[in-house]
Amino acid sequence: MAVALVLVLVVVGSVLFHLLSPWWWTPIASNWDYIDHTIIITFWITGVVFAAVVLFMAYCVFRFRHREGNRAAYEPENKRLESWLTIVTAVGVTALLVPGLFVWSRFVNVPSDATEVEVVGQQWQWSFRLPGKDGKLGTSDTSNVSAENPLGVIAADPNGQDDVVVEAADLHLPVGKPVKMLLRSIDVLHDFYVPEFRAKMDMIPGSVTYFWFTPTRTGTFQVLCAELCGQGHPLMNGVVMVDTQEDYVAWLGEQQTFAQLSAPQQTGSADPAAAGTLAPGSKISAKLETVEAR
Amino acid sequence: MVDITPADAVPPAEVGEMELYHPHSWWTKYVFSQDAKVIAIQYSATATAIGMVALVLSWLMRLQLGFPGTFDFITPEAYYQFITMHGMIMVIYLLTALFLGGFGNYLIPLMVGARDMVFPYVNMLSYWIYLLAVLVLVSSFFAPGGPTGAGWTLYPPQAIMTGTPGGQDWGIILMLVSLILFIIGFTMGGLNYVVTVLQARTRGMTLMRLPLTVWGIFTATVMALLAFPALFVACVMMLFDRALGTSFFMPAIVEMGEQLQHSGGSPILFQHLFWFFGHPEVYIVALPAFGIVSDLISTHARKNIFGYRMMVWAIVGIGALSFVVWAHHMYVSGMHPYFGFFFATTTLIIAVPTAIKVYNWVLTLWRGDIHLTIPMLFALAFIVTFVNGGLTGLFLGNVVVDVPLSDTMFVVAHFHMVMGVAPILVIFGAIYHWYPKVTGRMLNEALGQFHFWVTFLGAYLIFFPMHYLGLVGLPRRYAELTDMTIMTESAHHLNSFISIMAFIVGFAQLVFLFNLIWSIRHGREAGGNPWRATTLEWQTSETPPVHGNFGKELPIVYRWAYDYSVPGAKEDFIPQNVPGSFGTSKEPA
Numbered sequence: 001m002a003v004a005l006v007l008v009l010v011v012v013g014s015v016l017f018h019l020l021s022p023w024w025w026t027p028i029a030s031n032w033d034y035i036d037h038t039i040i041i042t043f044w045i046t047g048v049v050f051a052a053v054v055l056f057m058a059y060c061v062f063r064f065r066h067r068e069g070n071r072a073a074y075e076p077e078n079k080r081l082e083s084w085l086t087i088v089t090a091v092g093v094t095a096l097l098v099p100g101l102f103v104w105s106r107f108v109n110v111p112s113d114a115t116e117v118e119v120v121g122q123q124w125q126w127s128f129r130l131p132g133k134d135g136k137l138g139t140s141d142t143s144n145v146s147a148e149n150p151l152g153v154i155a156a157d158p159n160g161q162d163d164v165v166v167e168a169a170d171l172h173l174p175v176g177k178p179v180k181m182l183l184r185s186i187d188v189l190h191d192f193y194v195p196e197f198r199a200k201m202d203m204i205p206g207s208v209t210y211f212w213f214t215p216t217r218t219g220t221f222q223v224l225c226a227e228l229c230g231q232g233h234p235l236m237n238g239v240v241m242v243d244t245q246e247d248y249v250a251w252l253g254e255q256q257t258f259a260q261l262s263a264p265q266q267t268g269s270a271d272p273a274a275a276g277t278l279a280p281g282s283k284i285s286a287k288l289e290t291v292e293a294r
Numbered sequence: 295m296v297d298i299t300p301a302d303a304v305p306p307a308e309v310g311e312m313e314l315y316h317p318h319s320w321w322t323k324y325v326f327s328q329d330a331k332v333i334a335i336q337y338s339a340t341a342t343a344i345g346m347v348a349l350v351l352s353w354l355m356r357l358q359l360g361f362p363g364t365f366d367f368i369t370p371e372a373y374y375q376f377i378t379m380h381g382m383i384m385v386i387y388l389l390t391a392l393f394l395g396g397f398g399n400y401l402i403p404l405m406v407g408a409r410d411m412v413f414p415y416v417n418m419l420s421y422w423i424y425l426l427a428v429l430v431l432v433s434s435f436f437a438p439g440g441p442t443g444a445g446w447t448l449y450p451p452q453a454i455m456t457g458t459p460g461g462q463d464w465g466i467i468l469m470l471v472s473l474i475l476f477i478i479g480f481t482m483g484g485l486n487y488v489v490t491v492l493q494a495r496t497r498g499m500t501l502m503r504l505p506l507t508v509w510g511i512f513t514a515t516v517m518a519l520l521a522f523p524a525l526f527v528a529c530v531m532m533l534f535d536r537a538l539g540t541s542f543f544m545p546a547i548v549e550m551g552e553q554l555q556h557s558g559g560s561p562i563l564f565q566h567l568f569w570f571f572g573h574p575e576v577y578i579v580a581l582p583a584f585g586i587v588s589d590l591i592s593t594h595a596r597k598n599i600f601g602y603r604m605m606v607w608a609i610v611g612i613g614a615l616s617f618v619v620w621a622h623h624m625y626v627s628g629m630h631p632y633f634g635f636f637f638a639t640t641t642l643i644i645a646v647p648t649a650i651k652v653y654n655w656v657l658t659l660w661r662g663d664i665h666l667t668i669p670m671l672f673a674l675a676f677i678v679t680f681v682n683g684g685l686t687g688l689f690l691g692n693v694v695v696d697v698p699l700s701d702t703m704f705v706v707a708h709f710h711m712v713m714g715v716a717p718i719l720v721i722f723g724a725i726y727h728w729y730p731k732v733t734g735r736m737l738n739e740a741l742g743q744f745h746f747w748v749t750f751l752g753a754y755l756i757f758f759p760m761h762y763l764g765l766v767g768l769p770r771r772y773a774e775l776t777d778m779t780i781m782t783e784s785a786h787h788l789n790s791f792i793s794i795m796a797f798i799v800g801f802a803q804l805v806f807l808f809n810l811i812w813s814i815r816h817g818r819e820a821g822g823n824p825w826r827a828t829t830l831e832w833q834t835s836e837t838p839p840v841h842g843n844f845g846k847e848l849p850i851v852y853r854w855a856y857d858y859s860v861p862g863a864k865e866d867f868i869p870q871n872v873p874g875s876f877g878t879s880k881e882p883a
Binding site: 003006007010014017021022023024025026032034035038039042045046049050053054056057060061064065066070071072073074075076077078081082085086089090093096097100101103104105107108122123124141142143145147152183186187188189191193195198199200201202203204205206207209222224225226227228229230231232233234235237 | 370371374443444445449451452455457458459461545546547548549550551553557558559560561562595596597598600601602603604626627628631632634635638639642643645646649650652653654656657659660661662663664665666671674677678681682685686688689692693694695697698699700701702751754758759762763765766767769771772773774775777778779780782784785788856858859860861866
């Protein structure tokens with residue numbers, strides 16, 4: 001009796017928690033509301049199944065609990081019931097999978113008008129590179145990385161000279177324009193994740209990964225690292241500001257190109273070891289020094 | 295399948311019995327024992343001991359998450375060491391070792407009607423190598439730099455770099471060596487379990503008469519023998535990368551402004567190898583639990599397991615399918631995105647046989663005679679938590695839904711519910727169920743009730759709300775959750791609540807341990823078959839069973855394992871070794 005009641009309470013409690021919980025996703029800021037819709041469908045289907053199974057169990061525990069003189073039924077198999085349940089399950093699973101794969105094909109096929117933006121992760125900060133006037137990003141290689149060339153841009157590639165380099169600072173994006181985020185890392189795995197955009201993808205040293213999205217509202221959004229990258233992982237924050245077109249153009253005008261940064265008089269300030277640039281992970285780098293000293 | 299075989303249809307013994315190795319001293323009887331039952335207890339005790347370490351580690355990490363900034367000694371470095379060791383211990387050194395080394399060793403020979411495992415000496419070695427693996431693991435807590443903090447997935451490059459605790463110290467090396475030892479030890483035991491099930495079954499014990507416990511452990515062992523080699527090579531290669539400077543998994547890297555001497559390696563190759571092991575590993579833990587819980591439900595509901603043949607094929611089917619779903623752990627790893635279509639499809643297909651198992655468990659309850667014993671309570675709680683955790687798997691398996699949720703607390707909640715809480719509830723149920731056979735005495739009922747309710751409801755209250763933190767977007771593996779705009783005041787409160795529940799649930803496990811020890815002497819006498827069960831381990835002439843398990847003659851099996859409440863039979867159970875036809879039972883159409 002008590003057991004059946006608790007099982008019912010587990011279902012009722014879980015449903016109420018779901019409905020009343022203040023913990024829900026952040027207001028979306030990208031085109032991936034498809035993903036949110038798919039999650040809602042999944043919540044409905046799985047919620048119904050969970051409630052049905054546990055309530056059925058509660059009923060059985062109540063109705064067929066042991067009492068003196070009771071004897072269980074003897075029914076080893078029931079082919080019809082078993083096939084029927086299998087078919088219903090297969091239908092339910094298909095109802096989840098089909099919309100999921102449909103949205104996934106949108107997620108992995110980048111629209112041709114998407115602007116490329118490069119994100120470079122390193123312990124424990126974010127840098128960015130945008131194509132210059134030619135609209136193309138120059139090639140890069142981790143083995144080229146140095147204090148003067150923190151992203152490893154290949155100087156010999158003319159496409160790279162006018163690339164805009166944003167080192168350890170905020171990224172700005174224009175609202176309503178699709179962007180393809182090209183993701184690189186120069187040390188360990190990282191993952192570029194903005195909860196409001198719903199999208200994320202790991203960055204792997206030695207490879208370029210990607211995802212795309214269209215920012216749908218202006219605002220300031222926090223970038224989190226979503227792949228364990230060492231002690232500084234939780235402090236690897238960044239900022240993406242989604243601007244109106246005018247604000248974006250104004251911001252872009254203030255940025256420096258690779259060519260400007262490579263000019264001799266600039267090298268000092270581009271040194272990644274300079275105090276200011278490592279601010280997000282400074283607490284961690286202090287700890288690391290003690291590790292090395294030991 | 296209720297085939298009532300006349301006694302003369304039992305095949306004659308094919309080979310004579312071999313004499314067992316008989317121990318001559320206390321040492322060879324209780325320490326360097328070749329008796330599978332003693333080895334089982336050694337495995338279980340060691341796994342429980344190291345499991346207590348994992349429990350304490352979980353408390354420490356919950357202290358940090360629930361009350362950030364309060365405990366200065368939990369540095370980010372320490373936090374990552376705690377989560378890594380907690381995960382690794384729970385998955386490998388506790389769950390795998392306890393289900394296969396513990397329950398497998400104790401139950402397989404008894405349930406199939408064998409005198410012992412077929413290779414007792416190798417079986418003994420298996421345990422001692424496992425113990426060595428555990429000691430190497432523990433030693434990393436005392437090594438310079440402490441244990442590795444790379445996360446239990448040990449992803450390179452960070453696992454072997456300076457920015458990760460233990461990465462350039464001893465931690466990662468000891469971890470990899472320990473895993474390699476574990477796999478060697480497991481392989482010795484695993485071969486034993488497989489050959490024993492296939493070769494040493496007593497007369498009349500056909501494969502389709504095996505209790506589902508044996509089917510679960512057997513299939514899981516076959517899977518483990520196929521999956522662990524992938525982890526083995528991954529560990530060896532990473533050890534080479536770390537110790538010899540090779541570049542299997544290491545591309546060109548700039549670490550803190552300095553170029554490392556690596557190039558050309560593939561970090562993602564490690565992930566494929568790891569999850570080729572890692573996903574089957576989930577089922578290596580789950581399948582024994584599926585099998586055991588089927589027997590618990592059937593015995594304590596006094597009713598045959600519903601759809602036995604379907605249950606067997608579901609176990610085998612899940613085992614096979616689990617080898618083609620591994621990359622669903624890697625949807626956002628940067629692998630080729632078209633893999634997503636394939637792995638999402640296979641992953642959701644596996645939901646079908648899994649769902650069938652759930653239906654058959656609850657249909658076994660239907661029209662049963664349900665005794666709400668402690669093992670039954672744990673079995674019911676298993677169904678609740680397993681259904682819950684299985685259903686959230688449909689979120690994460692469905693590739694695009696995984697994108698916002700992966701690497702968040704939703705994942706942590708999901709896998710704890712489905713492969714932490716659910717199988718551990720089965721372990722508890724199984725201990726309450728078989729403890730009388732192992733010791734001859736029952737565990738204390740009142741302590742058992744307390745343990746059950748606190749553990750079940752407490753664990754549910756820990757992990758059910760945690761999903762919603764993931765829905766908010768809170769990432770997992772954050773030593774500090776403070777610098778985030780999405781981290782609201784109420785989310786902090788929820789985290790504190792979860793931590794408090796974790797301390798309470800942990801405390802209940804100490805009560806359980808006390809019960810285990812106290813009842814050895816003070817428990818109620820159990821007799822040979824306290825649950826009135828049908829399977830062979832309850833039919834031994836002595837309780838606890840002696841070396842050799844059965845008396846002079848091995849039992850002969852005349853029926854399947856689930857002849858409960860056969861219409862017309864006097865008792866509501868007919869043991870497998872009882873000959874003759876009873877009542878109106880007949881093989882179903």
